[in-house]
Amino acid sequence: MNGNIGVGVLGIGGYGQQHLSTISTLQEAGICRLAAVADPLAARHAATVVALRSAGVEVYNDAELLLRRDDVQAVFIATPIHLHAPQTVMALQAGKHVYLEKPPCATLRELERMEAAQQQSGTLCAVGFQMQTHPALRFLKRQMVRGAIGQVRRVWSSVRWRRTDAYYNRSLWAGCFRVGGQPVFDGPATNALAHIVHAALFLAGARETEWAEVQRVRGALMRARPIESYDTAYLEAATAGDVQVQLAFTHASPVEEEIVLRCAGDEGVAELNWEGSVTLAPHGQTPQLHRFFHQSAVASTLNFLQCVHAVDTPDAGTISGGAAPDDTGIAGARLATRLGDTRPFLQMVNGALQSSCGIHSFAAAQVERVAADESHGYYQVAGLDAEMKAFGQGSANGLPLLSQNCGGRCLMRQSRRVCRFPQTQPDDGAGSESSH
Numbered sequence: 001m002n003g004n005i006g007v008g009v010l011g012i013g014g015y016g017q018q019h020l021s022t023i024s025t026l027q028e029a030g031i032c033r034l035a036a037v038a039d040p041l042a043a044r045h046a047a048t049v050v051a052l053r054s055a056g057v058e059v060y061n062d063a064e065l066l067l068r069r070d071d072v073q074a075v076f077i078a079t080p081i082h083l084h085a086p087q088t089v090m091a092l093q094a095g096k097h098v099y100l101e102k103p104p105c106a107t108l109r110e111l112e113r114m115e116a117a118q119q120q121s122g123t124l125c126a127v128g129f130q131m132q133t134h135p136a137l138r139f140l141k142r143q144m145v146r147g148a149i150g151q152v153r154r155v156w157s158s159v160r161w162r163r164t165d166a167y168y169n170r171s172l173w174a175g176c177f178r179v180g181g182q183p184v185f186d187g188p189a190t191n192a193l194a195h196i197v198h199a200a201l202f203l204a205g206a207r208e209t210e211w212a213e214v215q216r217v218r219g220a221l222m223r224a225r226p227i228e229s230y231d232t233a234y235l236e237a238a239t240a241g242d243v244q245v246q247l248a249f250t251h252a253s254p255v256e257e258e259i260v261l262r263c264a265g266d267e268g269v270a271e272l273n274w275e276g277s278v279t280l281a282p283h284g285q286t287p288q289l290h291r292f293f294h295q296s297a298v299a300s301t302l303n304f305l306q307c308v309h310a311v312d313t314p315d316a317g318t319i320s321g322g323a324a325p326d327d328t329g330i331a332g333a334r335l336a337t338r339l340g341d342t343r344p345f346l347q348m349v350n351g352a353l354q355s356s357c358g359i360h361s362f363a364a365a366q367v368e369r370v371a372a373d374e375s376h377g378y379y380q381v382a383g384l385d386a387e388m389k390a391f392g393q394g395s396a397n398g399l400p401l402l403s404q405n406c407g408g409r410c411l412m413r414q415s416r417r418v419c420r421f422p423q424t425q426p427d428d429g430a431g432s433e434s435s436h
């Protein structure tokens with residue numbers, strides 16, 4: 001069935017290009033129609049602008065002009081993190097449905113403002129954690145809820161994802177803690193690997209469509225690269241269901257490894273490989289591998305547009321995928337990630353910052369800059385790769401190297417500050433952003 005929902009995009013560089021491509025696929029399937037885009041730096045993307053204009057799409061420098069258009073029902077926001085909260089509030093107040101890129105924002109305070117605006121507007125706000133529509137993740141969650149590995153005790157992952165000068169130089173906000181006074185808090189847990197934090201908390205949740213309730217968080221945030229924010233993090237959350245979620249990420253590594261999330265229960269273990277496979281290994285049984293094929297970006301966008309269609313035209317039936325098979329079991333029924341679903345993610349990331357008492361620099365003697373060429377230089381930390389690998393494979397609990405570097409406030413010792421939830425006054429740790 002034809003939805004033909006009028007859509008706009010804020011931010012056409014970077015990941016905005018992926019949205020333009022996905023929207024084009026879904027436009028060909030008759031599901032939506034791109035009416036306008038806005039980007040103050042649109043001129044940098046001359047070929048895109050020419051192509052959009054020749055297709056009749058209006059190109060603005062100012063997001064407010066796009067939001068005034070009546071033919072835009074839904075807006076995709078793929079702008080820098082510090083603009084997410086103000087632009088989402090503005091779009092919701094203009095009566096638009098919003099698909100907001102992850103992370104939803106940098107702080108819990110911003111999330112509260114956005115939720116209030118969403119409740120007032122009555123329109124939808126989805127957050128672009130596209131892995132949530134992946135059938136591999138949904139399959140594993142279903143199996144775990146049904147007890148495939150018994151009572152779940154631990155969900156963990158360690159990811160070394162090298163990020164070079166080109167990544168940090170692509171935009172002024174990259175690696176920043178604040179821009180113009182607004183929190184950005186850029187770093188692997190907040191940005192590039194945010195999907196893993198959100199998915200780990202989802203797997204730790206007791207019900208099929210719910211995330212775990214975060215009760216206590218400890219963390220250590222470090223930097224090897226001379227940036228304001230962090231490039232290495234250890235985060236640990238204890239949930240109301242008594243699951244330990246432990247995550248270690250770094251961009252300061254020569255390695256870019258595949259992402260694997262591991263789960264351990266009383267009666268077995270399971271693995272989710274980000275490429276789309278699940279291994280279930282109940283104790284005493286031969287491990288079973290399940291593979292899934294999926295186009296995450298298309299499925300996530302489709303899930304959003306199906307929900308918009310259901311809200312705006314409840315009597316018109318559902319729109320089908322056309323370009324994307326609906327094998328997630330959730331499309332059309334519920335937004336894959338609503339604003340409120342991201343609270344555990346923000347609690348874990350903000351809580352780690354509070355617990356870490358700011359962001360700490362590795363000792364200069366431990367850090368080496370490896371300059372492949374002018375734009376592909378990266379940093380590495382002596383011993384970190386081996387520690388991360390051992391932690392990821394389950395043979396280590398925590399990252400001693402990060403603990404040592406936190407001014408003696410050892411992560412795994414009881415003396416370390418623990419951040420507890422719920423908090424009466426959300427504290428985003430902004431007062432403790434930089435400590436050396």
Ligand SMILES: NC(=O)c1ccc[n+]([C@@H]2O[C@H](COP(=O)([O-])OP(=O)(O)OC[C@H]3O[C@@H](n4cnc5c(N)ncnc54)[C@H](O)[C@@H]3O)[C@@H](O)[C@H]2O)c1
Nearest residue numbers: 010011012013014015038039041078079080101102103171
């Ligand atoms: N879902 C994913 O897998 C995924 C992948 C990459 C990035 N992202 C997310 O996408 C968002 C953008 O990241 P990026 O790396 O593409 O950033 P970027 O800086 O490379 O691109 C942002 C774009 O927004 C534009 N912009 C800046 N101010 C604007 C304004 N006021 N109005 C409209 N446009 C404006 C910029 O000119 C630029 O074109 C971030 O939230 C990031 O986490 C998501």
